[in-house]
Amino acid sequence: MLSIDASGPIAQVRLQRPDKRNAISDAFIAQIHTCFLNLPASVRVVVLSGAGKHFCAGLDLSEMGERSVAEGIAHSRAWHAAFDAIQSGRVPVIAVLHGAVVGGGLELASACHIRVAEATTYYGLPEGQRGIFVGGGGSARLPRLIGTARMTDMMLTGRVIDAELGERIGLSQYVVPAGEGLARASELAARIASNAPMSNFAVMHALPRIAELPQAEGLFVEALMSSITQAEPDAKERVRAFLDGRAGKVGV
Numbered sequence: 523m524l525s526i527d528a529s530g531p532i533a534q535v536r537l538q539r540p541d542k543r544n545a546i547s548d549a550f551i552a553q554i555h556t557c558f559l560n561l562p563a564s565v566r567v568v569v570l571s572g573a574g575k576h577f578c579a580g581l582d583l584s585e586m587g588e589r590s591v592a593e594g595i596a597h598s599r600a601w602h603a604a605f606d607a608i609q610s611g612r613v614p615v616i617a618v619l620h621g622a623v624v625g626g627g628l629e630l631a632s633a634c635h636i637r638v639a640e641a642t643t644y645y646g647l648p649e650g651q652r653g654i655f656v657g658g659g660g661s662a663r664l665p666r667l668i669g670t671a672r673m674t675d676m677m678l679t680g681r682v683i684d685a686e687l688g689e690r691i692g693l694s695q696y697v698v699p700a701g702e703g704l705a706r707a708s709e710l711a712a713r714i715a716s717n718a719p720m721s722n723f724a725v726m727h728a729l730p731r732i733a734e735l736p737q738a739e740g741l742f743v744e745a746l747m748s749s750i751t752q753a754e755p756d757a758k759e760r761v762r763a764f765l766d767g768r769a770g771k772v773g774v
């Protein structure tokens with residue numbers, strides 16, 4: 523269900539269940555979790571994409587069945603653990619979106635660090651229509667991306683958001699023509715992989731925590747993180763390279 527090429531610094535991870543629109547079953551969520559927990563040390567960035575017509579149709583509804591309350595909680599917590607392994611993992615993850623990015627598929631996308639949406643992308647939260655609620659971290663992550671009011675609208679009315687509007691409101695950071703998502707993600711991944719590891723660590727792990735802190739505490743943590751990055755030999759060499767004219771200017 524998950525195809526993984528982790529042979530180079532940029533790993534390609536692909537949802538590979540196109541006949542079921544990459545719907546996420548219990549076995550599938552376990553594979554996603556295992557994959558992100560066990561990325562080889564040589565991997566610096568992951569590009570996550572979906573095979574077939576759509577990125578992901580969310581929860582495999584055929585398995586919803588007759589779960590008890592306790593089983594339902596355990597199920598949701600398994601999704602949380604898997605998506606936490608993405609968001610709070612060791613390396614940045616770029617999602618390449620196309621077609622349906624709905625329900626748990628949108629929850630998966632929202633756990634990634636950068637989202638590149640092809641023009642065919644549409645976003646929906648059909649949970650409201652299915653009589654259920656989000657369970658894959660959507661209520662914690664999506665309001666932070668798009669605001670509680672927009673998520674409320676999507677869930678209450680079944681509103682579907684297209685790629686362009688999705689970019690404007692923060693569901694993706696990029697929109698590209700159909701079929702160009704992987705190429706754009708690979709370019710972005712190469713840039714990310716060329717950064718100092720400590721800078722990427724700070725962006726992935728300090729930045730989201732600082733954003734949740736009161737300002738005074740956030741500024742204090744920023745000062746610590748800033749000093750830690752500057753103390754790295756890598757940072758000293760990169761700054762020297764710029765001052766010596768050996769490193770590129772901003773935007774060049």
Ligand code: 1HE
Binds near residue numbers: 576578584652
């Ligand atoms: C599925 C699923 C699925 C497709 N679970 N089997 N998610 C949803 O409510 C979305 C439900 N799916 C759809 O609305 C559509 O399938 C799509 C818009 C995503 C794609 O449409 P289309 O026309 O390309 O495909 P299709 O013909 O609808 O589906 C092809 C097959 O995939 C078909 O099975 P088949 O055996 O008849 O060929 C579908 O039944 C199957 N399929 N989506 C199971 N989701 C942690 S909580 C998260 C909560 C949620 O995610 S709720 C939202 C669930």
